[in-house]
Amino acid sequence: MKKAIITSLTDDRPGVLASISASLFKCDCNLLEVSQTILGSEFAGIFIVSMPKELNEEELKKKLETDLRGENINIHVKPLKESKTFETPCDPFIVTTFGPDRKGLVSAVTSAIARHNSNVTNLKAFFHGGDNPRDNVMIYEIDIPKSENLKALSEDLNKLGEKFSLEINIQHKKIFDNITKI
Amino acid sequence: MLNDHEIYSTLDMLNNAHLDVRTVTLGISLFDCVSDNLDRFKSNIRKKINFYAKDLVNICNRTGEKYGIEVVNKRISISPIAVAAAPFQENEMVEIAKTLDEAAREVGVDFIGGFSALVEKGMTNSDRALIRSIPEALSSTQRVCASINVASTREGINMDAVNLMAKTIKQAAHKSADKDGLACAKICVFSNIPPDIPFMAGAYLGIGEPDAVINVGVSGPGVVKNEIEAALKNKNHGLDLGRIAELIKTTACKVTRVGELIGREVASELKIPFGVCDLSLAPTPTVGDSVGEIFQSLGLESIGLPGSTALLAMLNDAVKKGGAFASSHVGGLSGAFIPVSEDLNIARAAELGLLTLEKLEAMTCVCSVGLDMVAIPGDTSEEVLAGIIADEMAIGMINNKTTATRIIPVPGKGPGEQAFFGGLLGHAAIIDVKNRTGKNNFVKLGGRIPAPIHSLKN
Numbered sequence A: 001m002k003k004a005i006i007t008s009l010t011d012d013r014p015g016v017l018a019s020i021s022a023s024l025f026k027c028d029c030n031l032l033e034v035s036q037t038i039l040g041s042e043f044a045g046i047f048i049v050s051m052p053k054e055l056n057e058e059e060l061k062k063k064l065e066t067d068l069r070g071e072n073i074n075i076h077v078k079p080l081k082e083s084k085t086f087e088t089p090c091d092p093f094i095v096t097t098f099g100p101d102r103k104g105l106v107s108a109v110t111s112a113i114a115r116h117n118s119n120v121t122n123l124k125a126f127f128h129g130g131d132n133p134r135d136n137v138m139i140y141e142i143d144i145p146k147s148e149n150l151k152a153l154s155e156d157l158n159k160l161g162e163k164f165s166l167e168i169n170i171q172h173k174k175i176f177d178n179i180t181k182i
Numbered sequence B: 001m002l003n004d005h006e007i008y009s010t011l012d013m014l015n016n017a018h019l020d021v022r023t024v025t026l027g028i029s030l031f032d033c034v035s036d037n038l039d040r041f042k043s044n045i046r047k048k049i050n051f052y053a054k055d056l057v058n059i060c061n062r063t064g065e066k067y068g069i070e071v072v073n074k075r076i077s078i079s080p081i082a083v084a085a086a087p088f089q090e091n092e093m094v095e096i097a098k099t100l101d102e103a104a105r106e107v108g109v110d111f112i113g114g115f116s117a118l119v120e121k122g123m124t125n126s127d128r129a130l131i132r133s134i135p136e137a138l139s140s141t142q143r144v145c146a147s148i149n150v151a152s153t154r155e156g157i158n159m160d161a162v163n164l165m166a167k168t169i170k171q172a173a174h175k176s177a178d179k180d181g182l183a184c185a186k187i188c189v190f191s192n193i194p195p196d197i198p199f200m201a202g203a204y205l206g207i208g209e210p211d212a213v214i215n216v217g218v219s220g221p222g223v224v225k226n227e228i229e230a231a232l233k234n235k236n237h238g239l240d241l242g243r244i245a246e247l248i249k250t251t252a253c254k255v256t257r258v259g260e261l262i263g264r265e266v267a268s269e270l271k272i273p274f275g276v277c278d279l280s281l282a283p284t285p286t287v288g289d290s291v292g293e294i295f296q297s298l299g300l301e302s303i304g305l306p307g308s309t310a311l312l313a314m315l316n317d318a319v320k321k322g323g324a325f326a327s328s329h330v331g332g333l334s335g336a337f338i339p340v341s342e343d344l345n346i347a348r349a350a351e352l353g354l355l356t357l358e359k360l361e362a363m364t365c366v367c368s369v370g371l372d373m374v375a376i377p378g379d380t381s382e383e384v385l386a387g388i389i390a391d392e393m394a395i396g397m398i399n400n401k402t403t404a405t406r407i408i409p410v411p412g413k414g415p416g417e418q419a420f421f422g423g424l425l426g427h428a429a430i431i432d433v434k435n436r437t438g439k440n441n442f443v444k445l446g447g448r449i450p451a452p453i454h455s456l457k458n
Helices: A016-026 A057-067 A105-115 A150-164 A173-180 B004-016 B038-053 B056-067 B090-107 B125-139 B159-175 B182-186 B221-234 B241-270 B291-297 B308-326 B344-351 B357-364 B382-399
Strands: A003-011 A030-039 A042-050 A074-079 A090-098 A119-127 A136-145 A167-172 B021-028 B071-078 B111-113 B144-152 B156-158 B187-191 B212-218 B274-281 B371-377 B403-410 B418-420 B427-429
Touching: A003 A016, A003 A057, A016 A030, A016 A042, A016 A057, A057 A074, A090 A105, A090 A173, A090 B004, A105 A119, A105 A136, A105 A150, A136 B004, A150 A167, A150 B056, A167 A173, A167 B004, A167 B056, A173 B004, A173 B241, B004 B221, B021 B038, B021 B056, B021 B241, B038 B071, B038 B090, B056 B071, B056 B241, B071 B090, B090 B111, B090 B125, B090 B144, B125 B144, B125 B159, B125 B182, B144 B159, B144 B182, B144 B382, B156 B159, B156 B382, B159 B182, B159 B187, B159 B382, B159 B403, B182 B187, B182 B403, B187 B382, B212 B241, B221 B241, B221 B291, B241 B274, B241 B308, B274 B308, B291 B308, B291 B344, B308 B357, B344 B427, B357 B371, B357 B382, B371 B382, B371 B427, B382 B403
Parallel strands: B021 B071, B071 B111, B111 B144, B144 B187, B212 B274, B371 B403
Antiparallel strands: A003 A042, A003 A074, A030 A042, A090 A136, A090 A167, A119 A136, B021 B212, B144 B156, B187 B403, B418 B427
């Protein structure tokens, strides 16, 4: 099966998903996986599809752009290779930060996580400014290989907390699941 | 992905409210260690305790680090020694206690419970030997805890055992007089003792239990207090006691879930079964980790004042309901403890005279245990002490619940003076006992108080 991954960006408004999915249907693509979010006022959608063999990715992009002309949607299509997933045995953790906004926070935290061979699987962050720490939050879901030294990662994150005046927590995801999901 | 509120509320519980796993208690059966040769018996129990418990502390610490939840205490409960060590005499029981103390020290646990006898209907020679050995055994060891079940709803109250325990407690206090009678802080007298308590000093491993089992004691008075205060602050209008009980229940449920998660992981690492989660609001002598503070959060000026029994009834029941919803294997005591010296706030109420022995006894009708860590004057007579124990046992027997006493007659000290036990055992003002040096011919009649009519269930 030939697969492609399609990303789309546009101003959010009612009917965006309807338009894109209708165009994919016209192009004889079958949706396999979809993720969408709204950041600020911008819609971002990622679609994994199976596509007709006779089309290549460039042709699919052109067809979609033609069909969606006037909707001001940025489309990008690339082939999806069957790649190996992160197969190392891992434990899921959640890293949260609260504190004042400044440039370089995401870069610093993700670099620390990467140094410990850990993988960010989900990230939510918002920085509204102001004094309330909960107006400036980063929530990372990360997979930490079982072979990694959790204490060392915690210490690295704590150092970042001191440097950036952030309250940083790292906690096993099962704790959140057990407390909040019954 | 978890939503923001779920993350914030969980972090608040973990970071601001002393949420920890109070104890992971490894139960070990000693029945296959039996021998009529003392040296062989001692060697057998030492080997068996070491076999199961050698990795307990490391695994608990590792699991605590992984989940960011500290396992504060690691402990061992064992089969009742009066049964496992049936052939031995009083002096040999002391030797066994010393071996248990040594075995506990070797594996790094702070307490080992099960220097116990079940005598609610009568005493065997070994039961008597064990009880008589308690003063020497507990004052010459650090880690050994004793619990004696003298009453049950099914069997009534063994008043001969009650009298013997009063005498034993007085002797234990005398033998540890230099430490304000500290040995008595390791002696519990029970009615309806559960076989799977993880909390000390009452823990022992019951006769129907597996060869080894992990029982977990989860605490969290600070968590409950914080939730109540936050709710009262944010939703002051319309938050009546029904909704507060619901809030306590929900909080207890969350806390129990965390305890069970940790307990199951430790059990899995040790490759032994998980037993029960005991959710008990067990305070420590630390600000913010107090059951007494919950009373103040709910509007009473102090624990011990009118309204305290009603409040405790609601608290105890809500905790049990939350625990039962969270886990299918809730056991032990599960409820609210009111140990006087171990709770700064309760100790203060006793010091101010707001909490009397009579009010404490009334409150034990609705709490999960009984007269716990209560310091009384050292000159309280054996007969009067037996009367206090008998009253507490009667509450348990008639109400089909566990009750217990952990009373310290502090040698050489009188009402209002302070007794210091140290560490988690804390300190407390000595509570007065009415007619404390008087006679009590009722308890001296001895024999058995028959089981109540509702014991006839078959």
